[in-house]
Amino acid sequence: MELEAAKELGKLIGAGIAVGTGAIGPGIGIGLVVNGALLAMGRNPEASGDLRATMLLGIVFAESLAILALVISLVLLFVI
Numbered sequence: 001m002e003l004e005a006a007k008e009l010g011k012l013i014g015a016g017i018a019v020g021t022g023a024i025g026p027g028i029g030i031g032l033v034v035n036g037a038l039l040a041m042g043r044n045p046e047a048s049g050d051l052r053a054t055m056l057l058g059i060v061f062a063e064s065l066a067i068l069a070l071v072i073s074l075v076l077l078f079v080i
Contacts, residue, residue: 012077
């Protein structure tokens with residue numbers, strides 16, 4: 001295998017691993033946040049407005065990690 005082809009293959013594999021592993025954590029985190037919020041809303045329906053705002057904030061923070069993984073994979077593909 002030529003050196004340039006091996007280098008390109010390494011970039012593609014690295015970018016795929018970065019996105020794949022970077023999406024697992026936020027996916028689990030978002031599931032846990034929504035699960036906890038729905039359980040709390042079921043126990044105390046009067047507080048659902050505050051819980052919904054806090055849940056959305058938690059989802060945004062978890063999703064920012066997935067976006068960071070996407071940016072890292074794009075850097076691996078196009079910059080390095």
